[in-house]
Amino acid sequence: MNVKIADACGFCYGVRRAVDMALAAEKGTHTLGPIIHNPQVVSRLSDQGITPVDSLDEVPDGAAILIRSHGVGPLVYQEAEKKNLKIIDATCPHVKKAQQDAKKIVEDGKKLVIIGEKSHPEVISISQWGVNRAIILDREKEAEKIPFSDCLGVVVQTTFNQEQFKRIAAILKTRTRQLDVHMTICTATQQRQNAAVALARQSDAMIVIGGKNSANTGRLAEVCRQQGCPTYHVETAAELETSRFCGMKNIGITAGASTPDWIIQEVVKIMENLQAEGTEVMSEELLDKYDYEENPKKGDVVKGTVISVNDDAAYVSIGTKAEAILPKKEMAVPAPEKASDFVQVGQELTVEIANNIKEEGAIVVSLVKMKKVEDWKEVREAFEQGELIECTGKETNKAGLVVSIKSLRGFIPLSQGDVRFVKSLDYLVGQTFQVKVIDIDEHKNRLVLSRKAVLEAEREQKRAEALEHIEEGAVLEGTVVKIMPYGAFIDLGGVEGLLHISDISWKRISSVDAVLKTGEKLQVLVQKFDKERNRISLSLKALQKNPWIAAIEKFEVGDVVKGEVKKLLPFGAILAIDPELQGLLHVSELTDKRGAVVKDLVNIGDVMNVEIIGIDTDKKKISLSVLAIQKDEEEKEVRDYLESSQSEEGATIGDTVEEDK
Numbered sequence: 263m264n265v266k267i268a269d270a271c272g273f274c275y276g277v278r279r280a281v282d283m284a285l286a287a288e289k290g291t292h293t294l295g296p297i298i299h300n301p302q303v304v305s306r307l308s309d310q311g312i313t314p315v316d317s318l319d320e321v322p323d324g325a326a327i328l329i330r331s332h333g334v335g336p337l338v339y340q341e342a343e344k345k346n347l348k349i350i351d352a353t354c355p356h357v358k359k360a361q362q363d364a365k366k367i368v369e370d371g372k373k374l375v376i377i378g379e380k381s382h383p384e385v386i387s388i389s390q391w392g393v394n395r396a397i398i399l400d401r402e403k404e405a406e407k408i409p410f411s412d413c414l415g416v417v418v419q420t421t422f423n424q425e426q427f428k429r430i431a432a433i434l435k436t437r438t439r440q441l442d443v444h445m446t447i448c449t450a451t452q453q454r455q456n457a458a459v460a461l462a463r464q465s466d467a468m469i470v471i472g473g474k475n476s477a478n479t480g481r482l483a484e485v486c487r488q489q490g491c492p493t494y495h496v497e498t499a500a501e502l503e504t505s506r507f508c509g510m511k512n513i514g515i516t517a518g519a520s521t522p523d524w525i526i527q528e529v530v531k532i533m534e535n536l537q538a539e540g541t542e543v544m545s546e547e548l549l550d551k552y553d554y555e556e557n558p559k560k561g562d563v564v565k566g567t568v569i570s571v572n573d574d575a576a577y578v579s580i581g582t583k584a585e586a587i588l589p590k591k592e593m594a595v596p597a598p599e600k601a602s603d604f605v606q607v608g609q610e611l612t613v614e615i616a617n618n619i620k621e622e623g624a625i626v627v628s629l630v631k632m633k634k635v636e637d638w639k640e641v642r643e644a645f646e647q648g649e650l651i652e653c654t655g656k657e658t659n660k661a662g663l664v665v666s667i668k669s670l671r672g673f674i675p676l677s678q679g680d681v682r683f684v685k686s687l688d689y690l691v692g693q694t695f696q697v698k699v700i701d702i703d704e705h706k707n708r709l710v711l712s713r714k715a716v717l718e719a720e721r722e723q724k725r726a727e728a729l730e731h732i733e734e735g736a737v738l739e740g741t742v743v744k745i746m747p748y749g750a751f752i753d754l755g756g757v758e759g760l761l762h763i764s765d766i767s768w769k770r771i772s773s774v775d776a777v778l779k780t781g782e783k784l785q786v787l788v789q790k791f792d793k794e795r796n797r798i799s800l801s802l803k804a805l806q807k808n809p810w811i812a813a814i815e816k817f818e819v820g821d822v823v824k825g826e827v828k829k830l831l832p833f834g835a836i837l838a839i840d841p842e843l844q845g846l847l848h849v850s851e852l853t854d855k856r857g858a859v860v861k862d863l864v865n866i867g868d869v870m871n872v873e874i875i876g877i878d879t880d881k882k883k884i885s886l887s888v889l890a891i892q893k894d895e896e897e898k899e900v901r902d903y904l905e906s907s908q909s910e911e912g913a914t915i916g917d918t919v920e921e922d923k
């Protein structure tokens with residue numbers, strides 16, 4: 263049986279992004295509506311404390327609300343702001359574009375037409391950005407009925423059928439002088455349908471995985487059936503009835519845009535196991551087709567003595583008329599280069615009769631078969647006690663990897679080869695590694711192994727060890743393993759933490775991948791560790807000094823510095839006194855003239871001397887003054903004058919003040 267997965271299936275970009283954002287959200291976050299049309303994902307998120315609500319009324323003030331990929335209208339953002347909610351906006355960027363296009367069409371005074379399903383949440387959100395002034399339609403007949411307009415601006419539901427859109431657009435062309443089409447259809451849905459059709463055409467049956475309430479998964483099943491291919495729509499692997507696929511050669515698998523990878527993998531794993539069972543790799547080659555009832559017979563274990571030996575075989579006396587042959591390939595696995603290197607004349611051996619003996623035919627005996635009995639015993643013990651055992655990769659086929667394990671052959675199904683999804687286990691050929699026995703049947707020569715189980719156990723152990731060393735405030739070395747738009751996941755030696763984009767640098771950064779690269783090593787501070795949920799929040803920024811604080815340390819109140827005018831305000835000007843520092847020169851500190859207008863006194867780009875008259879480190883504010891310099895200069899002139907008068911008249915400043923009194 264061949265099992266093939268459609269070239270495009272499962273989560274689309276927008277859904278994956280939304281689910282990732284939900285998974286990274288704090289416990290107690292709510293999603294406005296179910297995050298996707300998949301009950302298993304919704305329930306998994308609920309278990310993590312991320313629960314759906316129908317409206318913002320159900321969300322407590324100050325909580326976090328996640329907007330799903332379908333998007334929402336502007337009123338929801340306003341309402342959320344009023345309630346002081348933290349918004350996690352997972353609106354798919356394709357939907358966001360459609361919303362903005364609708365808004366622009368209405369602002370430009372054009373008539374807005376949305377081609378899409380009226381009741382679909384995405385279409386409702388686009389319509390709300392078009393201030394609910396849109397004509398919404400999804401059939402040619404509806405297009406024919408709209409009143410003639412000078413200009414029609416059109417946006418399309420991202421998942422709308424391309425062909426249907428073309429037909430409707432052709433009609434709309436006749437209903438206006440100017441048709442302004444914003445092509446907002448996303449190709450993800452079409453790609454999944456095309457791939458499903460192509461696969462259904464070459465398959466004996468199709469399995470379509472996804473929520474029963476998901477329209478796009480239902481449509482995938484429909485297009486597969488239209489190809490005349492028996493199609494089974496299942497939500498999870500538990501619904502698979504494998505007996506339906508008996509005798510079939512080619513099975514195709516596809517999944518809707520809201521089906522998570524782990525559900526697809528479960529189905530694929532089950533089908534791959536069926537596939538592995540149907541292959542020939544585990545069958546044993548019969549040594550002889552004939553079955554004579556003689557004594558001794560095949561399978562008997564007998565004692566014998568080596569009579570002679572050459573490069574290829576030894577001749578063993580076992581009490582029969584003719585000596586039995588022990589070929590070198592039956593001596594050991596792998597076979598010795600020369601038989602004479604392995605046994606000597608006179609050596610006593612216990613061997614197993616390897617063939618069915620014909621009259622006058624040779625008797626072949628084997629040491630390997632004896633070894634196999636011992637090895638089966640050892641492997642069975644490992645299986646029963648859950649112990650690991652070493653094997654070496656030999657060759658791959660579509661279903662997985664054939665390995666040698668002691669003198670035996672075993673098989674690792676593709677799904678059991680690694681912890682990640684791989685298309686082939688070629689990289690394990692020639693490698694020696696540990697495996698766990700997951701199925702054993704000596705009589706059928708069946709030995710199924712898992713390397714994945716070993717890797718998972720190692721990963722779990724590493725993770726537990728790593729968690730022991732993690733505490734809030736610790737500075738640890740980590741490796742960037744995954745970059746997302748909202749941050750990067752850092753491996754801390756078996757456990758991953760999230761370095762949010764806002765915790766990367768004091769400086770504004772355009773995107774995470776502009777400053778971090780996958781594989782990069784870095785020191786991070788553990789700023790939050792939720793042991794119950796194994797959530798670790800990291801910071802790079804906390805290990806760097808705030809550039810404002812570092813820069814202000816060079817200055818103090820009273821310093822006269824050069825400042826460049828960067829911005830004019832109605833009540834003053836903002837001046838840069840350092841690449842990191844800007845201060846306010848209030849108009850009252852620029853001139854003492856009443857009613858002065860700032861732009862009449864200074865221009866952007868002017869450089870002038872200013873005195874620092876205030877530093878507020880908590881609020882990171884600097885106050886500057888020009889008048890203070892003038893005042894200082896005047897005071898200096900008075901002091902100089904008084905000092906020179908004193909030296910001329912022999913009087914002190916104090917004397918002068920006393921006299922004035």
Ligand code: SF4
Binds near residue numbers: 274276331356357
């Ligand atoms: S189908 Fe396209 S538009 Fe819709 S969420 Fe997925 S990527 Fe975004």
